[in-house]
Amino acid sequence: MTSPSFEEHLARLEEIAAQLDSADVPLDTALKLFEEGIQRLNAAQKTLAVAEGRLKELVERADGTLGTTDGRPLTGDDRE
């Protein structure tokens, strides 16, 4: 896999928040956790900001590999 998915970011963020809340985390660990949390928070927010869902179709190319059509943005006429 490449960069962590939004879901992984969020799961880790929830974990970090919970760990920060518990008193048995040493302060320097807490600082490191916080730093990681802020980074992940930014990454997750960026994911949502740049993403624009599209409606595509799965097609089989001439060479037999599978891919999707370019698709159109998930806004406009299908939007209610």
Next chain:
Amino acid sequence: MPPRGAGRVSSRPASAAARGVIPRADDGAPGDSPERAIPVSALTASLKDVIEGAFPPLWVAGEVSGFKPHRNGHWYFTLKDATASIECVVWSREQARIPAPPDEGMQVVALGAFSVWAKTGKATFAVKQMEAEGEGLWRKALEKTRAALERDGLLDPARKRPIPRFPRCVGVVTSADGAALHDIVSVISRRNPTIDIVVIPAAVQGDAAPESIVRALARAAAWNGADVLIVGRGGGSREDLWCFNDERVARAIAASPIPVISAVGHEVDISIADLVADHRAATPSAAAELVAPVLADILRDLNNLGTAMRAALVRRAADGRRDLDGVRADMTRALRRRADSARRDVTGLHRDLTLRTRRVVERRTDRLRGVAGRLHVLSPLRTLERGYALPLAMAGGALTRVAQFAPGTRFTLKVQDGDVDATSTATRPKESA
């Protein structure tokens, strides 16, 4: 033997009649005299033409008896009522439309047409559709599929996988131009326009639907770009929805490496696909709501998490400071305790030392006193008190020998109440000395 197409059958009676039945005026009809006897095969061919042409496909009610699936793939049985019976066949290629083979003694209605085997002249009722009382065959087919899946453990609730909470891409296996796709796209785009939707087109009704859905699922798995799949279609008749009860479809759903939500457009009935899918949605729209969390909610949750993290860190830092203060206070207290105890030790030592010193001095004083007493007893002065006198040289020192008293020697004679100046006039040493 395949039944004939309707068009051809309807054109037959006239020619059959022309060939065998209606006598012709000039030279007579075939078979109307010993001379014009017709071969058996001509008779059975006529029979076939007449009978197959005379009946349109009919629904017939009766009881199934002697059902036998032949190894050639066709089903043979007898359909009977109280007084009559007829041989029936279901050609293997027609069986797909019949949900399940009927049971012995089952009351059924069968749609079919007469088929005559020209070799024997035997008429058989070729059945194309069949239904038992109370939808018995559908239920039986469902139960059979369900049992097969259950036997293979595919209905085990433990197999069900969680649906990803935040899919980036949703695959939809359905008809590319159906209402289901439209519903799914509109719900997802309204709730969360950051999610990609990829359509994996499949026929979702008709005989080809099961294979088409199976292939679409295989393509989705091979592509592996979707986080979750929705498989389904909008509402329709039981026959329209039947492909979602197909065992092949069920097994393909169970085998999907990607979690599957079934969304067959019916609220009440549960399809086999619903049983094997990781999650069942009542309608395609409901499936879309299930996979697409509302974007605004996600953003709010993210903000809350950020706030919670900052608050926790501030709290954690305050805790740290408090801990530090606590430690400092502890240290100060400990130091003070140490100092106090040291001071107490020094004081104690000092007192101890004084005491010991005093004791030592006292002991010395006692000894001195003792010595002094003894000294006093031994003192020559005590001897003088008893009447003796002590001669002392002018230079000091006691004179104890005659030799020290050479005539004319001046010396002091110490007596008990004073000194006497004296001079030696003569000495007489002892004879023995």
